[in-house]
Amino acid sequence: MNGYWIARMITRATSHMMLPARALVWLFVSLTPSPGLSQAAKDGDPIYLFKDNNSAMNTAISDVRRSLDPFFTAMAGAPAGANGFLLKAALADGTDRHEHIWVENIRQTAPGEFSGNLSNQPHYTDGNRGDPVKFTQNDISDWMFRSGDKMHGTYTVRVILPQMSQEDRAKYTAILAPLPKDR
Numbered sequence: 001m002n003g004y005w006i007a008r009m010i011t012r013a014t015s016h017m018m019l020p021a022r023a024l025v026w027l028f029v030s031l032t033p034s035p036g037l038s039q040a041a042k043d044g045d046p047i048y049l050f051k052d053n054n055s056a057m058n059t060a061i062s063d064v065r066r067s068l069d070p071f072f073t074a075m076a077g078a079p080a081g082a083n084g085f086l087l088k089a090a091l092a093d094g095t096d097r098h099e100h101i102w103v104e105n106i107r108q109t110a111p112g113e114f115s116g117n118l119s120n121q122p123h124y125t126d127g128n129r130g131d132p133v134k135f136t137q138n139d140i141s142d143w144m145f146r147s148g149d150k151m152h153g154t155y156t157v158r159v160i161l162p163q164m165s166q167e168d169r170a171k172y173t174a175i176l177a178p179l180p181k182d183r
Helices: 055-066 068-077 155-163 166-175
Strands: 004-010 023-029 038-040 046-051 082-092 098-110 113-118 132-136 140-147 150-153
Touching (some): 055 155, 068 082, 082 132, 098 140, 140 155, 150 166, 155 166
Antiparallel strands (some): 004 023, 023 098, 038 046, 082 098, 082 140, 113 132, 140 150
């Protein structure tokens, strides 16, 4: 498969929190010709591309899936000051492509199955911000929540840091909490 990870940077406030700089919407597009490493979307937000066999991105997603327990523990216990619990899920667009998009209002509907609402406006899949979605644990590609002035999780964001502008990289680096040690 000759696909690309596409990261789109957008400014977005979820219903639970205001993201400090920009929220990331990840897209995986299979069999897409490469338009280059970085390009601007129609609205001017940068898009970052990674080949689907990018070892750093694939390792980050594997680490995400192995580290879901701290996320679900924090979400269930909601420590004081913790909010903005989001999962990033791969949603099919009706072809071989999947859009990786943040989901809020997460509920576990059965073991390994979840529902929630789109936290961002999809660009490749049908639907709109706020629409209900269902996904499985195997669809999860990242997680995050805020506690105080720190963002926890955000494994895929860390892979993008070297591609970001110096200003964006500094903003994210300042707010990223250390990753859980039990990865």
